[in-house]
Amino acid sequence: MDFRILGPVEARRGGEWVALSGSKVHTVLAALLLARGRVVSDARLGTLLWGWDPPVTASAQIYTYISRLRKHLGEQVEIVRRQPGYVLRAPGARIDVVEFERLDRLGREALQDGRHVEAQALLTEALGWWRGSALSNVTEFLLEAELPQLEEARMFALENRIEADLALGRHEQVTAELTGLVAEFPVRERLRAQLMTALYRCGRQADALHTYYEGRKVLVDQLGVDPGEALGATYQAVLGGELGLAEAGVRGRHGAPAMLPAAEGELTGRDGELAALMARLGAPDGRPRRLLVTGMAGVGKTALAVRVAVDSAAHFPDGQLFAELCRPDGTAKDPGEVLVRLLRALGEPGLDGAGPVPDRDELVRLYRARTAGKRLLVVLDDAAGDLQVAPLMPAGPRCAVLITSRSRLARVTGADTVALAVLDDDDALAVLATAAGPDRLLADPDAADDLVAYCGGLPLALAVMGARLAARPHWPARRFADRMADPRTRLAELSFGDLDVRRALLPSVRRTTPQGRETLAALAGWGTEPFSAREAGTRLSLPEEEAERLLEALVDGSLLDLSGLDPRGLPLYRCHELVLLYAASPVAHDAPAVR
CATH class of the missing domain: 1.25.40.10 (Tetratricopeptide repeat domain)
Incomplete structure (x- = not known):
């Protein structure tokens, strides 16, 4: 079976078009296809078919449309009833x-x-x-x-x-x-x-x-x-006069690799962090320059690192390397795979795929030989841990490494670690205004304040909401605020194009231990008020020392924040509201752990 939605919604079997009629039937089929094997609830189908005012016979009509699809699509496609809705299964089908x-x-x-x-x-x-x-x-x-x-x-x-x-x-x-x-x-x-x-x-x-x-x-x-x-x-x-054609590949006009992605717009609220990182990269003092930007998912680590790298390019005339160390689902890439890409950018011959790829030890040797004595900046984005990063460290003190990770890394000192916090309300409002236009928010300041609160100062959430506001100029800001008001659907609202808060949080949860995920789930109903390890131990029925160990592991994975000290001088912990909403959702419990 072939299914197509990038144009009119269509189905084809063996080269012949399947006769489907009516926008409602095409809507149900498209909704099931876009779900990519997940259940589409009756409520969701009703909203997509009739908007916010479905008829009283909605369930019966949905059943009729499902029956028509089953009849027309045949045995190659299975549409299964799974509470609270339906799921489409079509093994081997091609979807455009x-x-x-x-x-x-x-x-x-x-x-x-x-x-x-x-x-x-x-x-x-x-x-x-x-x-x-x-x-x-x-x-x-x-x-x-x-x-x-x-x-x-x-x-x-x-x-x-x-x-x-x-x-x-x-x-x-x-x-x-x-x-x-x-x-x-x-x-x-x-x-x-x-x-x-x-x-x-x-x-x-x-x-x-x-x-x-x-x-x-x-x-x-x-x-x-x-x-x-x-x-x-x-x-x-x-x-x-600097827009002349660069040489082929990732190599710039002077033969230096230039792999950095384009920097985003203004980094609101990050002036201090930007200045500190720029100063460290621009003034080598003999110490290895191994810098880490850490923080929760969606807090803007990559955006800051790329801006720092772009603005520091003059200090690294031999080029800038960039590598994403994790796939979108959070699984870590093998260092050997990353080394091949970096070596290609450095001009290492014989890695075009025509012959066998050297083993990891040989790749590390080639990489260190290629980087020795050069003034290179290596940006390693979304590192999973120290073992992954170790083979990717260049040789020599003249190279600098800028790493982003949701976890603290042992090979980076505390003095060279920048932990990003969420934005305060003023900066968060500025991010929204930049995307949606200040007049849009000034028209309803209360709605703008509500949107800022619901996004919790998380730059990714603010970027999503700003993009949605810009894409819907005919919608008042209050409509978005009302849709965000329900905690049960808030994460679903924070998705637009490739930006998705829920998808961004998934790798952080998947990288925790099963016990850590159980701890996070137990904290989901606690709220955002600070709490101590003793209070958590009481809630989890654990000794205080064991509860503290679990909480510290969640801090290391950027799923909990430190929020001051209790009267005994021991740390207080706090969970971001969007992380709490995610921890309470079924997907947080169902996703398998990865390392």
């Missing part, structure tokens, strides 16, 4: 959105590694699965719930494909395409920066500058914000 996401992921990895030819091919193939506007024959309610994140994923893949095209010197071929895209999406700064790059390389410097000035006016007029760093940096590069 799944294929798109797989190819997009591989394309992003290739782009990050500087394999631009491969990235361009993969991303072109991924975009080929789109046949127009997704979900074009479903109800308006499903369209409103699912289309924005699908379209955002499509645009991100398109921007990455154009990035690969530009790296391959295809600026003349993409200029017309980019001109049309910028006209259609005038506030997407990355597209505008890409158009400026293409125009400049085509010898049209004046047009590139005009594109910037036009974009700055649009951003100020429509959103009340100035251009972000990416667009501003491209403007400065045009003025300075």
Whole structure:
């Protein structure tokens, strides 16, 4: 079976289209496919079919639509009743959105590694699965719930494909395409920066500058914000004549690897941490520069590390390396796999996949030989632990390493560890205002304050809500606040495109021991007030010393915070409200542990 939702919702069996009629039937099928094997509740189906006012016969009508699907799809597809709803099982079926996401992921990895030819091919193939506007024959309610994140994923893949095209010197071929895209999406700064790059390389410097000035006016007029760093940096590069075509691969104009992803916009509320890390990287004192940024999931570790690395590039003329050490599901990558990518970026021959890959010890030897004596900055993102990081340490004191991890690492001293906390209310409000526009929040300051409170100062949660506000300019902020008010559905509301708070928290919980997860679940109903190990021991029916050991392990995994001292001088603990909501959800109990 073939299923398609990236266009009209359709099903095909053996090359023949399956006859399905009516937007309601297509909506039920699309909802089951988008659930990716999870149960879709009757309530969810009712909302997607009829909005907030389903008829009294909703259950009977849903059953009718399910029956029609079973009849038309045949024995290759099983739609099973699982309380409180239905789940679709179709072993071996091909679903276009799944294929798109797989190819997009591989394309992003290739782009990050500087394999631009491969990235361009993969991303072109991924975009080929789109046949127009997704979900074009479903109800308006499903369209409103699912289309924005699908379209955002499509645009991100398109921007990455154009990035690969530009790296391959295809600026003349993409200029017309980019001109049309910028006209259609005038506030997407990355597209505008890409158009400026293409125009400049085509010898049209004046047009590139005009594109910037036009974009700055649009951003100020429509959103009340100035251009972000990416667009501003491209403007400065045009003025300075620095947008010449780089050499192939991840290697820059001077042969140095340049693997850093693009830095995000302004890092609100992180001035002190940014300054401290910049000072440490910029002033070597003979000590090994091994810096760690730690904190809970979604607190902005990667964003800070990338900004520091980008701003410190002048101190590392031999290049900057970047590696993600964990997959999206939280499983740790093998250090050998990471070393192969880093060595490719450093120009090590024989690692193109044509021959056998050396064993890990040999890879470590090659890596240390390639990094010895060089002024390199190595950014290791989302490290799972010390054993994973050890083989990735470069040789020599001239190299620096910047690590992000949800856990404290023994090989990084406390003086070189920056622990990120959540943002205070003022900074959190500024993050929302940057994404949604200040006028939007000033129109209903009480709703804005509620949104800040519900996000708990977590930058990822604020980014999600800001993106949703920007994507729904016709919705008042109060509507979002009302939807966030129910703790039972709050985490579901904090998802947009590739941004998902619940998915970000999953690896942290999965990396804890079974006993630690049981402890977290037991604390889920406690609330956010600080508590001591003695109080936790009473609640868990454990001795105080055992309770303290479990709590400290959760602190090490950034699932608990320290919150002062009790009258005896012993630590008090506090759990973030979004972590509590996640700990109380079924998915936190069902996910298998990983290491």
